[in-house]
Amino acid sequence: MIDIGVNLTSARFDKDRAQVLEDSLAQGVTQLLITGTSVEESQQALQLTHSQPEILFSTAGVHPHYADQVSADYLSQITRLANHQQVKAIGECGLDFNRNFSTPENQIRVFNEQVELAAKLAMPLFLHQRDAFDAWIKILAPYLTKVPAMVSHCFTGNKSELLRCVDAGMYIGITGWVCDERRGAELQEAVKYLPLDRLMIETDAPYLTPRTIRPRPKSSRNEPKYLPYVVQAIAEIKQITEQEVIETSTNNAKRVFNL
Known part of the structure; x- marks a missing residue:
């Protein structure tokens, strides 16, 4: 299995990060993509990959929560990070009109600016969206054929939004949100319509612990x-084997992120 979204730079892992990785390998997680959410976090994410370069990879970007704080040269800093072979995508970037931090x-x-950068560097986009779907997809629409791939990270939307993403050629990252019978009902319904060749899996750890x-x-x-x-929940919803979920999501991640 490949976990395409782990916030491994989180302070909640400071005391036992090595053990967390060891435990994940023991459960069959063979590779992890560490999420960069700001220039500083992206630098830390890249630094972490150096400890186990065959297992750990990262993204470089600025989450919408931090858009107010970007420096004048943040794009050049992200570009420098993206030149490292361990960095596999631009992001986490997108829109979040839910909290408007x-x-x-x-x-x-x-x-x-980050979408344009991904097109310029010919790198995949690792995307965030919350309560901003129409504005988000409008920005992405002109670039659908100009970047190698778009991954809707931590997708929590409904069937209609999922199908629009799939029609646009995006990959969909499914998290433990799909294991939540309270908040995840719409997502559970949407996953029924998610083609396996667009599926990726992730934990978004330390957040979204499966219920x-x-x-x-x-x-x-x-x-x-x-x-x-997460694998188990998807398999049950789609009425397929867990091995099918693992194999298809792993192949998708390897192809998109060049792992």
């Missing part, structure tokens, strides 16, 4: 070792 205007500007874990872990912290619960 940054102004919509700055979010749109910074997102546009299906039994017995429930003492810590609320999600870890890559819980990725099999």
Whole structure:
């Protein structure tokens, strides 16, 4: 299995990061993509990959939450990071009108700039979207054939949004949100219509711990070792084997991120 979205730079992993990786490998997670959410976090993510370069890879970008804080030269900093062979995508970038930690205007500007950068560098986009679907896909539309791939990371939308993403040729990252019978009902329905050749799996650890874990872990912290619960949920929804979920999502990730 390949976990395409892990926030391994999180302080919640500071005390036992090596053990977390060891545990994930023991559960069949063979490679992980560490998410970069700001220039600083992207630098830290890349640094982490050096410890196990065959297993760990990263992205480089600015999350919409931090759009207000970008420096004048942030794009050149991301470009330098993207030149490293361990960096496999531009992002996490996108729009988040749910919380608006940054102004919509700055979010749109910074997102546009990163989409243009991905096209210039011919790199995949690792995308975030929350309560901003129409504005988000409008920005992406002119670039659908200008970047190698687009991955809708941590997709939590409905069937209609999923189908629009699939029609646009995007890959869809499914997390433990699909294991949540309360918040994830729309996603569970949408996954029925997700073609396997567009599927990727991720934990978004330390967030979105699957609610299906039994017995429930003492810590609320999600870890890559819980990725099999995402696989299990997808297999049940699509009425296929867990091995099919693993093989197709792994092949998709290897192809898109050149792993």
